[in-house]
Amino acid sequence: MTLKEMKPGQSGKVVSIGESGPLKRRIMDMGITPGVDVKVIKVAPLGDPVEINVRGYELSLRKEEAARIEVQA
Amino acid sequence: MSYTIALAGNPNCGKTTLFNDLTGSRQRVGNWPGVTVDKKEGTYKKDKGINIMDLPGTYSLSPYSAEEIIARDYIVKEKPDAVIDIVDGTSIERNLYLTLQILETGVPTVIALNMMDEVEARGDKIGAEKLSEIFGVPVVPIVARNGKGILELMAEAVEVAKGKKTPKKLPVFDEKLQGTIDDAKKLLDDAGETDSQWKAIKLLENDENIAGQVTEELKKRVGEVAEKAYGSGADLEAAVADQRYQYIAKVVKDAVKKGTTGHVETKSDKLDKILTNRILALPIFAVVMYLLFACTNSENFLFLGINSPGIWLAGIVESIWGWLTDLVAGLVGGASPWVYSLVVDGIMEGLGAILGFIPLVLVLYILISFLEDCGYMARIAFVLDRIFRRFGLSGRSFIPLLQGFGCSVPAVMATRTLESEKDRKITTILAGFMPCGAKLPIFALFVSTLFVDSNQTLVTYSLYIFSIVVAIIVSLLLNKFVYKDGASNFIMELPQYRIPTLKSILIHGWEKVKGFAVKAGTVIFVSTILIWFLSGFNFDSFNGTNAAESEDGSVMCEMNDSFMASIGNVIAPIFKPLGFGEWRPAVGVVTGWIAKENVVVTFAQLYDEDVTDEYLEEYFAQYSSEELEELGFEDGEYDAEAAGDIYSEGVLFEGGDENALPHMKDDIKTKAAAYAYMVFNLLCMPCFAAVGAMKRELKTWKETGKAVAVQMVTAYVVALLVNVVGGLFL
Numbered sequence: 132m133t134l135k136e137m138k139p140g141q142s143g144k145v146v147s148i149g150e151s152g153p154l155k156r157r158i159m160d161m162g163i164t165p166g167v168d169v170k171v172i173k174v175a176p177l178g179d180p181v182e183i184n185v186r187g188y189e190l191s192l193r194k195e196e197a198a199r200i201e202v203q204a
Numbered sequence: 205m206s207y208t209i210a211l212a213g214n215p216n217c218g219k220t221t222l223f224n225d226l227t228g229s230r231q232r233v234g235n236w237p238g239v240t241v242d243k244k245e246g247t248y249k250k251d252k253g254i255n256i257m258d259l260p261g262t263y264s265l266s267p268y269s270a271e272e273i274i275a276r277d278y279i280v281k282e283k284p285d286a287v288i289d290i291v292d293g294t295s296i297e298r299n300l301y302l303t304l305q306i307l308e309t310g311v312p313t314v315i316a317l318n319m320m321d322e323v324e325a326r327g328d329k330i331g332a333e334k335l336s337e338i339f340g341v342p343v344v345p346i347v348a349r350n351g352k353g354i355l356e357l358m359a360e361a362v363e364v365a366k367g368k369k370t371p372k373k374l375p376v377f378d379e380k381l382q383g384t385i386d387d388a389k390k391l392l393d394d395a396g397e398t399d400s401q402w403k404a405i406k407l408l409e410n411d412e413n414i415a416g417q418v419t420e421e422l423k424k425r426v427g428e429v430a431e432k433a434y435g436s437g438a439d440l441e442a443a444v445a446d447q448r449y450q451y452i453a454k455v456v457k458d459a460v461k462k463g464t465t466g467h468v469e470t471k472s473d474k475l476d477k478i479l480t481n482r483i484l485a486l487p488i489f490a491v492v493m494y495l496l497f498a499c500t501n502s503e504n505f506l507f508l509g510i511n512s513p514g515i516w517l518a519g520i521v522e523s524i525w526g527w528l529t530d531l532v533a534g535l536v537g538g539a540s541p542w543v544y545s546l547v548v549d550g551i552m553e554g555l556g557a558i559l560g561f562i563p564l565v566l567v568l569y570i571l572i573s574f575l576e577d578c579g580y581m582a583r584i585a586f587v588l589d590r591i592f593r594r595f596g597l598s599g600r601s602f603i604p605l606l607q608g609f610g611c612s613v614p615a616v617m618a619t620r621t622l623e624s625e626k627d628r629k630i631t632t633i634l635a636g637f638m639p640c641g642a643k644l645p646i647f648a649l650f651v652s653t654l655f656v657d658s659n660q661t662l663v664t665y666s667l668y669i670f671s672i673v674v675a676i677i678v679s680l681l682l683n684k685f686v687y688k689d690g691a692s693n694f695i696m697e698l699p700q701y702r703i704p705t706l707k708s709i710l711i712h713g714w715e716k717v718k719g720f721a722v723k724a725g726t727v728i729f730v731s732t733i734l735i736w737f738l739s740g741f742n743f744d745s746f747n748g749t750n751a752a753e754s755e756d757g758s759v760m761c762e763m764n765d766s767f768m769a770s771i772g773n774v775i776a777p778i779f780k781p782l783g784f785g786e787w788r789p790a791v792g793v794v795t796g797w798i799a800k801e802n803v804v805v806t807f808a809q810l811y812d813e814d815v816t817d818e819y820l821e822e823y824f825a826q827y828s829s830e831e832l833e834e835l836g837f838e839d840g841e842y843d844a845e846a847a848g849d850i851y852s853e854g855v856l857f858e859g860g861d862e863n864a865l866p867h868m869k870d871d872i873k874t875k876a877a878a879y880a881y882m883v884f885n886l887l888c889m890p891c892f893a894a895v896g897a898m899k900r901e902l903k904t905w906k907e908t909g910k911a912v913a914v915q916m917v918t919a920y921v922v923a924l925l926v927n928v929v930g931g932l933f934l
Binding site for chain 1: 263264266268294295296297298301441442445446449450473476480481482483485486582586587588589590591593693694695696697698699700
C-alpha cells in the first residue's frame with residue numbers, strides 16, 4: 132500500500148519511493164528512505180496535506196506526494 | 205588574527221538564536237546577490253576579530269533551493285575558517301544528515317548540539333564525546349536559548365579555525381559506492397579539479413549545478429565509472445542518500461540513548477492536537493488572524509473603541525511630526541514661498557509618510573516573528589494549503605493578503621514569510637490589489653455622489669469581492685504564463701512549538717524597521733518630492749511670469765496650471781476607452797500614487813469651481829455648532845480658512861455630501877465609467893510607500909518594474925472590461 136492510504140495512527144516501513152528527480156531527492160533528504168519507520172499523525176482539517184512522524188520529527192506532505200511512497204504496514 | 209566562522213544548520217535548529225547570542229546587536233543584514241535570501245553577518249561580541257556569518261537554514265546541501273545553493277557555495281568556495289554546525293538534539297537523525305554533507309566538504313567543523321535541555325527533559329542522552337570520537341571533530345552541547353555552553357563552543361571553534369583542522373574521512377558509504385567515488389575522484393584529481401572528493405560525490409549524485417562547472421569530457425568519464433559499477437540508469441542519487449541515513453542510524457545507535465522507545469507524545473503534540481484539530485483549527489486560525497489584524501491596523505481594537513497598538517503608535521508619531529513640522533514651518537516662514545513649500549509640503553511631508561508607517565511595520569513584524577518562531581506559521585500553511593494550492597499559492601500567502609486589507613506596506617513586507625520565491629513574487633503583486641484603508645475614501649466619494657440611486661452598500665461590497673476575484677485570476681495566470689517553473693510541493697517540517705525569546709523577536713523587529721526606513725524610505729521620499737514639484741510648478745515658474753503675477757511673489761502655481769495638469773492632458777486619452785479620458789481624473793490617478801486617499805484631496809482642488817467659499821459656507825450652514833466642532837472646526841465656529849480641508853477630509857472621505865463636485869459628472873459620465881475609475885484605482889500601482897516595500901522585497905528594479913507592470917496592465921484591462929461590459933447594463 133502507499134503512504135496516502137494509511138490512516139492516522141497507523142505505522143509502516145517505507146519500501147520504495149516512486150518519484151524521480153529533485154522531488155525524490157527532497158523526500159529522501161528529509162529522511163524518508165527505504166526501510167525507515169513512518170507513522171501517520173493526522174490529516175489536515177481540509178483533507179490534505181497529511182502529517183507524519185519520521186526519524187523523530189513531524190513532516191507534512193501532500194497526498195499527491197504520499198501516493199508515490201510505497202509502505203508496508 | 206581575524207577569523208570568519210559560519211553558522212550552518214537545519215531550519216528551526218536554533219541557529220538564529222545562537223547568532224543573536226554571539227553577535228548581540230552588532231549585525232548587518234543584507235541579501236545574497238540575486239536572490240531574496242537574508243545574508244546576515246556580525247562580529248562576535250567577545251572578540252571583534254571574529255566574523256560570524258549566518259548561512260541560510262537548510263536540510264541538505266543538494267541544489268534543491270536557493271538557500272541550499274548559497275549555503276554550500278559559501279562553504280565550498282568562500283571557505284570560512286570554521287563552520288559551526290548546529291544540530292537540534294531533538295531530531296538528531298535528520299540534523300546529522302546535513303552534518304555528514306558539511307564534513308564531506310572538508311571544511312574545519314565544530315558540532316554544536318543544541319536544545320540539550322529538551323533532550324534531557326525527554327529522558328534521552330546524547331553522548332557528545334562518543335559523537336566527537338566518531339566524527340573526529342569537537343562536539344559541544346549547548347542551549348542557545350539561555351546561552352549555556354556558548355563560550356566553550358566558541359573556544360573550540362577558534363581552536364579549529366587556528367589549526368585548520370580538516371575533518372577525517374568517514375566510512376559512510378559501502379565498499380562498492382566508496383570505490384566508485386574513489387575512481388571518480390581520481391579522474392577529477394587528474395583533471396586538476398579542487399575539492400575533488402566532494403565534487404566526485406556530487407557528480408555521481410547527478411548534481412546539475414556541479415555538472416555545469418566541469419568539462420563535458422570529465423562529466424562523461426565520471427558517468428562511465430558509475431555505469432561500470434552499477435549498470436546504466438542506476439539511481440546513485442538515492443543510494444547516496446540512503447547510505448548516509450544508514451550510517452547515521454548506526455551512529456545514533458552508538459551515541460544516543462533514548463529514554464523511551466517509539467513515538468512519544470510531547471507537550472507540543474498535545475498543543476498541536478488542539479491547534480490543528482479538524483473542527484477547531486479554522487476558528488482558532490480566524491481568531492489569530494483577527495488579533496494580528498487588530499493589533500496593527502484596527503481603529504477599534506478588540507471592539508474596545510480604542511485604537512490598536514499600531515495605529516496608536518502611528519498617531520503619536522504623527523502628532524510629534526506635526527508639531528515638528530509646525531516648528532520647522534515657523535523657522536522657514538521668512539523664506540520665499542517655494543522654499544517654504546519645498547520644506548513643509550515636500551520634505552517634511554515625504555519624511556512624515558515614511559515615519560507614519562514605521563509603527564505599523566514594527567508591530568506587524570514583532571507579531572509575525574512570534575508566529576513564525578513559535579511554530580504556528582508552519583501550521584497555518586498546513587491548514588490552508590488545500591485552498592491556496594488551487595490558486596497556485598501556498599497557505600502562508602494568506603497573511604500578506606489579509607494585511608493588504610489594512611495597508612499594502614506591511615502586506616508586502618509580510619511576503620518575507622513565504623518560502624518559495626515564486627510565491628513571494630506573486631503575493632507581492634496580489635497584495636497591491638487589496639482594498640487598503642486609503643482606497644476607501646475614493647469609494648466613499650464616488651459611491652455617494654455617482655451611485656445615488658443604487659444600493660450603495662452593495663456597490664462598495666462588490667469592490668471587495670472584485671479585488672479577491674481579480675487576485676485569484678491574476679494568480680492563476682501568473683502561475684501559468686509568467687512564473688512557470690517554481691517547485692510546487694509541500695514537503696515541510698512541522699517544528700515543535702516553542703516560546704521564542706523576547707530578545708530574538710525584538711532584534712528581528714528592529715532589523716525589519718531599519719530595512720524599511722532605509723530602503724523603502726528612499727523611494728517614498730524621492731517620489732513625494734517629485735510629485736510636489738510637478739503639482740506646484742509650470743514653465744512660467746522659471747521665466748518670472750508667476751512671480752510677477754502673484755501677490756506674494758511666489759514662483760509656484762495652482763495645480764490647475766501645473767506640469768501635473770499638462771501631464772494629465774497628455775495621458776488622459778489613454779483612459780478614454782475606460783470612460784474617464786479627461787485630464788482631471790487622470791491627475792487623480794497620478795497623485796493617488798503618493799497615497800490613495802490623495803485622489804479625493806486632488807479632486808477637491810481640481811474641481812475648484814465646485815468647492816467655492818460660497819458653496820462651503822452654504823454647505824456647512826446645515827450643521828449645528830456641536831456637529832461643526834466634531835467635524836474639526838475649532839470651538840464649533842465656522843472658519844472659512846479651515847473649511848476646504850475639513851470638507852475634503854472630513855466630508856468627502858466619508859461620502860458625506862451627495863451633491864459634491866457636480867462637475868466631476870462631466871468628466872465621468874456613466875456609472876460604468878465611475879465603477880471603472882474605482883476599479884482602476886483599486887488595482888493599479890499602489891502608493892509609492894508600497895512600491896518602496898516591493899522594491900525592498902523583490903530586490904531589483906527590474907523585478908519591481910515587472911510587478912508594477914502586471915498591476916498596471918491588470919488595472920487597465922479590468923477597468924476596460926468594466927466600462928465596456930458595464931456600459932451595456934448600467
